[in-house]
Amino acid sequence: QVQLKESGPGLVKPSQTLFLTCSVSGASIISGSFYWTWVRLHPGKGLEWIGYVQYRGSTYYDPSLKSRAITSVDTFKNQFSLELSSVTAADSAVYYCARGSMVTRFGGSAKGYYYLDVWGKGTTVTVSS
Amino acid sequence: SSQLTQDPAVSVTLGHTVTITCQGGSLGQFYATWYQQKPGQAPVLVIYDKNSRPSGIPDRFSGSTSGNTASLTIAGAQAEDEADYYCQSRDINGNLLVFGTGTQVTVL
Numbered sequence: 001q002v003q004l005k006e007s008g009p010g011l012v013k014p015s016q017t018l019f020l021t022c023s024v025s026g027a028s029i030i031s032g033s034f035y036w037t038w039v040r041l042h043p044g045k046g047l048e049w050i051g052y053v054q055y056r057g058s059t060y061y062d063p064s065l066k067s068r069a070i071t072s073v074d075t076f077k078n079q080f081s082l083e084l085s086s087v088t089a090a091d092s093a094v095y096y097c098a099r100g101s102m103v104t105r106f107g108g109s110a111k112g113y114y115y116l117d118v119w120g121k122g123t124t125v126t127v128s129s
Numbered sequence: 130s131s132q133l134t135q136d137p138a139v140s141v142t143l144g145h146t147v148t149i150t151c152q153g154g155s156l157g158q159f160y161a162t163w164y165q166q167k168p169g170q171a172p173v174l175v176i177y178d179k180n181s182r183p184s185g186i187p188d189r190f191s192g193s194t195s196g197n198t199a200s201l202t203i204a205g206a207q208a209e210d211e212a213d214y215y216c217q218s219r220d221i222n223g224n225l226l227v228f229g230t231g232t233q234v235t236v237l
Contacts (some may be wrong), residue, residue, distance in 0.1 A: 039228075046213075047164075047166070047217075048228065049217075049228055060225055062226075111179075112219065112223070113161075113178055114218070114219050114226060115162040115217075116162075116164070116174060116217075
């Protein structure tokens with residue numbers, strides 16, 4: 001059974017860079033064509049997609065982050081990471097890592113989709129001086 | 130990027146049926162995925178693809194789509210279904226993701 005676990009500092013000062021890692025257990029991070037994903041939940045607000053990375057290296061991010069986010073995979077440690085630079089109080093949230101799968105279909109009325117089937121329990125990050 | 134709009138809150142009487150909707154332009158090209166999130170817990174996948182449920186999700190949960198609107202129906206809502214529900218889809222360009230604004234479901 002695949003399990004994910006986030007780890008990080010808990011408290012970060014404004015303007016600094018937040019580093020989070022997600023340890024993957026129960027499967028190799030290079031098995032399958034998964035999209036290793038970061039999502040956050042702001043207090044009192046909804047879920048926000050941050051970005052994802054494939055073990056081959058392709059990455060995509062939410063444009064609203066204005067290039068502050070970087071995700072990467074460490075195949076030796078079987079984990080993936082998120083770096084978020086120039087943090088402000090608006091980056092205070094619960095951060096989740098998750099495993100994603102993307103399906104693309106072609107032709108006629110065929111529709112693709114994306115889903116996150118395995119989630120970590122989340123780690124709370126507070127940005128404060 | 131695309132936006133997905135949900136009603137902020139709905140309530141349902143125990144044992145009755147409730148439908149949550151999610152509207153967005155990308156739903157014409159991609160199916161919505163639905164998640165359930167309870168306070169202090171990680172989201173849980175409940176519906177993906179046209180109307181597929183992961184193992185362990187009760188069959189009272191079902192999904193459907195019409196045009197640019199996706200729906201999640203809970204038939205015979207139970208007390209444990211009280212939670213926030215989020216839809217999620219791929220962006221119009223296909224590579225980005227977007228979450229809906231979320232719906233708080235209260236079971237009376």
